[in-house]
Amino acid sequence: MAGTKRADARRNEAALLDAAAEAFVASGVDVPVRDIAARAGVGVGTIYRHFPTRADLIVAVYRHQVEACAEAGPALLTAGGSPHAALARWIDLFVDFLVTKHGLAEALQSDDAPFKTLHAYFLDRLVPVCAELLDAAVSAGEIRPGMDAYQLLRGVGNLCIGAENNPRYDARRLVDLLVAGLRVG
Numbered sequence: 001m002a003g004t005k006r007a008d009a010r011r012n013e014a015a016l017l018d019a020a021a022e023a024f025v026a027s028g029v030d031v032p033v034r035d036i037a038a039r040a041g042v043g044v045g046t047i048y049r050h051f052p053t054r055a056d057l058i059v060a061v062y063r064h065q066v067e068a069c070a071e072a073g074p075a076l077l078t079a080g081g082s083p084h085a086a087l088a089r090w091i092d093l094f095v096d097f098l099v100t101k102h103g104l105a106e107a108l109q110s111d112d113a114p115f116k117t118l119h120a121y122f123l124d125r126l127v128p129v130c131a132e133l134l135d136a137a138v139s140a141g142e143i144r145p146g147m148d149a150y151q152l153l154r155g156v157g158n159l160c161i162g163a164e165n166n167p168r169y170d171a172r173r174l175v176d177l178l179v180a181g182l183r184v185g
Helices: 007-027 033-040 044-050 054-078 083-099 104-108 118-139 149-160 171-180
Strands: none
Touching (some): 007 044, 033 044, 033 054, 054 118, 083 118, 083 149, 083 171
């Protein structure tokens, strides 16, 4: 089992990444590492041991959040309820991901090498999950066929642009209308 992390080490790393994500939401990606360490209940050295640079930490947080969103799709489908309800709940999680990644979007647009592959990673992980949810809702006769997963995610993403800094704009309401509009009848 060389190269695999123990379960407790994975849990600790996940807790650290959750704390970093919360700090990014609260203060942006330039939040001092000491604030992330305090939120995580660890020393600054622990963060640097796992993530030697801020870019490493940002990439890890982004991947961690993408993974959580990707894993939620199948879990929502098997949790019971209708496939359309699972799709709606998953899209809601996707919106949370999009509107709470304060500063992450700007970092991801940089030319820094660690960020270059993240957009492809995001698409590779989330488009298939969305497609699975769409297919299940179509098979159940709940939504019209023909909605492309990439187009839906792109549309949701476009509706979320600017949502975090305009209190008069309710992206979630518009996304809810979009998802409701997929329904048959």
